[in-house]
Each structure stands twice: as C-alpha cells, then as structure tokens.
Amino acid sequence: MSDVFEIAQSQIDKVAKQLNLDPGLHAIIREPKKVIEVNFPVRMDDGSVQVFKGFRGQHNNAVGPYKGGIRFHQDVTYEEVKALSTWMSIKCSVTGIPYGGGKGGIKVDPRKLSEGELERMSRAFIKAIANDIGDAIDIPAPDVNTNPKIMGWMLDEYEAIKNRSEPGVLTGKPISLGGSLGRTAATGRGVDITTREACKKLGIDMDKATVAIQGYGNVGSYAGMIIQDMGCNVTAVIDVYGGAYNPDGMCAYELDAFVKENGTVKGFPGSKDITNEDLFALDVDILIPAALENVITKDNAGDIKAKIISEAANGPTTPEADDILFENGVHVIPDVLANAGGVTVSYMEWIQNNYGLYWTEEEVNERLEELMVKAYSDGYEMAEKHKVDMRTGVYLNSINKIALALKDRGWATK
C-alpha cells in the first residue's frame, strides 16, 4: 500500500474495528470534511505569468478549528493533503489540544524560485484561501520547505486583506509578529522527549545510544542537536543530496552549521557518504526518519536493526512495514505522537496571541515536556492493554476523543 490517503483510512478502519466504533462516527472520521483546490497566478521575475496549484485539506473540526502546516513540494497532491490533514486530526488529539486537522500545500519545487518569486507565490496562495482560514476557522503553520519568514509574508497578506490584526491565524511566525519562543525547535524537541521515554521503557542507556537521521532540515537538525544533549551519539545523517556517516559519531551542532553553509550534510569533515538504503539498515539504537512519507516499506523494514524508530516525518512507515517491525520487536513511536511537539507549541503560540501575553522559552518547554510525556505514557498504556503496536495504541486514544466530540454534537447513529 503506497497511496497515503488509503494508508490513513486503513489505519482508522483498523482502530474503528477494535473500538467497535459507531458506524456514523466512523464514516465521518474516515473522510476529510472539505478539500480546497486553488490555481493561482504569480508574476515571475522574467515577466511571465505562472499558474500554481495549491490545496488545503480540512479533515475534521469537531474538537476545534482545523490546524496544520503548509508545505511547498513538487510531489504535493490532492490525495496527499487529504492524508496529511487526517493525520493532523489524530495528532492534535494525541496531546489533547483543542484542534481538528488541516494541511495545505503548493505543488512546487521552491529551490527553483527566486526569493521574490517565493514571496509572491506565498502571498498569492494566502489570498486564494483567505476566506477559508482564520484564527477560529483553520490555522496554517510551517511544514516541509516552509518557515517563519514565509509565515510572516502570509500573515502580512492575510491581515491586509481582512483589514484587521489577527496574529492567531497562523503559527510558526517570526517572534516579532507574535511567534512563540521555542516553536522552531519544538518538533525536534518533542521527537526526542518521546524517544527518551521509549529508551526508559526499553532500558536503553542514552549515553551509549547511537542515532541515524534521515533528513536534516528544521525537524531533523533539532532532533539531532537535542538528542545529542540527552547523551546520544549521532553516527549517520542523510538529505536529498547525500549522506554523512561516521561510526565514531559527529557533532550535531557542527552538522547544523555545515548544512547552513553548504546546503547539505554531504561532505561533512571526517564522514563517508552513505545511501538511504544503508542508513536504514545501520546497526544503530535509534532511527529517526525526518523527511517524507513511505520511506519504510515491506522492502526495507526487515533490514532495520534499530530498536526504536521515532517518526519525525509524517507517514514514513507503510502498514505492511508496521506489521514487520512489530513482529521484529522494533518500538515505533508513531508520527502523530513523535512529531506532535510542533503543533503543540503552535497551540501555545495561538494562546499567547489570543491573550496578548507572552511566555518565556522555559515556560513553553516545560509545558511541552509535560504534554509529550503524558501523551507517550497514555499511548504506551493503551498499546500494552490491547497488546498492539504504539501506533494503534495512540490512535485508539485519539479516535476515542474525536468520536466523543462528534457524538456530543449529535452525530452518533440513533
């Protein structure tokens, strides 16, 4: 199974069966409520006009407004946005934040755009979906290839259209525009908090543990730096241009500085290049996929030697691979739990915007720590109780919460 939306639905169906979920509620949860497709023109630097295709999936808003990032990637599709928005609904209920799921994307390779084209495209997309978002409707944020700078342009455009200040319409903003301290590192930090909790359960000593990371962008790099602070040794990293492998370990901070200068981890001093195939099969304790979907499949799951897979990316593991990993005793911390730190601090950003009161980084990190530890332990307990993998355990908790909200709105079968 490689169609991501089909995967998302199959994960929901599996849990619905286990929960004996009301058929009406199940039918609602397995489809996004609304998917918007826009085709919008952008003036390019050479004077030509290019029409870009963008999407916004709004999966479910029973618990609260739709919430989730916007990605810029050449492989973005209607189906992908449907899957990613579904996963966001599950994810928001994992840490219990009052949001439903949303996700957007533009089909574009942003590396091919100039800075000016990138800005005009970002503004044009927000203009195209301005009436479908809002701080109580749908709240976008960064995702693959988007960042605080882009959120700043989008906020500026949105507020100009609406003629009002509404900083809570977007999260992951620059600090000067109401962004939260701790937001940029939050996804990586959350990945590492859940990994640390898993190490405790499995009796793995973090001071002796080795880590391999696929993807060294915002999420992968912070996951690398923070897990190193927790005692681990990063021995392999890879990005779209190539890899860096050193069995003695590499400094995650120096890697980050190297990427900022060279645009890739490839060529990091003292390292050898490595392929994705080899990275996944490395004899490490912790494997962190921090790039895109469908990278752990039935073809490579059996080669994985890591004891813990911490899914920093959304949807990196197919259902067939999940079964193989469970059988082999690999502890998979599912995306909707492992990477929930980003949206959890987005929620804190939104609260701060709505109150006009701002917290210190320590306060944000403390709250994140508390919510992530609880989410991990709730998922772990549920998985133990039902003798299922962590993904199923976490989904059981989450779908229960969404189903209850839908039921209380009157949507259960009579």
Ligand code: GLU
């Ligand atoms: N794009 C991130 C995710 O997939 C963060 C979403 C958000 O902060 O709304 O969870």
